[in-house]
Amino acid sequence: MQPDASRMPARYYASLCDLLKTDGLDIEAVLRAADIWPTQIYGPDATLSVVQFEALVDQLTKASGRTDLGFLMGRQVKLSSHEILGYAILTSPTLDYALQLASRYYRLMNPAFEMQYRHGPKSSEVIFQPIQSLGTPALRFLLEMVVVSAHEQIKSLIQQAMPVYGIYVSYAEPAYVQHYRKLQPAIFHFGYEDRPGARMVLSNDALSRPLPLANKASLKMAEARCEQLIQATIESRQMTEWVTMILRESTNGFPSLAELAQLLNQSPRTLDRQLSREGSRFLEISKRIRQEKACALLQAGTQSVSQIALQLGYNEVASFSRAFKRESGCSPSEYQQKQGN
Structure with missing residues (x-):
């Protein structure tokens, strides 16, 4: 199936539903309340409309009584969750190359956000900004998921100690801020950005380290497929x-x-x-x-x-x-x- 810029890949949210189901949440009732058929979230290449995604976030929050679902989701997303793009990132030679790749094809994993990568003389920035119109609760959920998952995936990609670095987010410090203090070596700064979004500042020393799973042939194949998919993306942003x-x-x-x-x-x-x-x-x-x-x-x-x-x-x-x-x-x-x- 060709990706559609107006729809959200459902695979990420299906995994959140499965996690909450193990905690005793009635996911079938949640999906009914959100007007989503199980096949629309669990089917092959399943996608959700923006309206369905917002309804799902709303119903999961109400049913679970939790305000940290974006954080929880972010910790669940793995590089393998991104399918061919995740494979391309895993086989990149350095973190610098992996971030360039991710920014180029970011819409394949998250059509509601844009990722920019800016390389400076001593440090570099990764910037996430929304490009899809979303209500405040859904935007907050997704932004939190984006920054937490980015941190987790960078750590897993390097597979060695990283220097301390900063993550600056637009949302206010949450009541569960202690969860963030466990995401070492990242230091989070809340309510920092004037526009909705987030910014990560990384040392160039960490960016140039060779990655353990680098593979030229596999990377070339994966990049070619990513290029095919991104060209097929339907530009339907309002x-x-x-x-x-x-x-x-x-x-x-x-x-x-x-x-x-x-x-x-x-x-x-x-x-x-x-x-x-x-x-x-x-x-x-x-x-x-x-x-x-x-x-x-x-x-x-x-x-x-x-x-x-x-x-x-x-x-x-x-x-x-x-x-x-x-x-x-x-x-x-x-x-x-x-x-x-």
């Missing part, structure tokens, strides 16, 4: 949904069209054209999400008007007040009074 999600989930500022285009490694003009083809305009999306976030923050009543203005990317409180009044017909302070704050 850019309007993605832009809306990134704006809604961003903190400490409000990204511009140019900044969003940079996340996608394309020009602002290209992104603008993609939005236009979908009948959208960046300014309209930005204005709507800004207003939604402004109302939510004012209703919460935990921040001053000036703090909210800064968080939404305004340089002056007066500019925020004028923009808010244009949309709502009243000033931010008047709106707070109406809400009883």
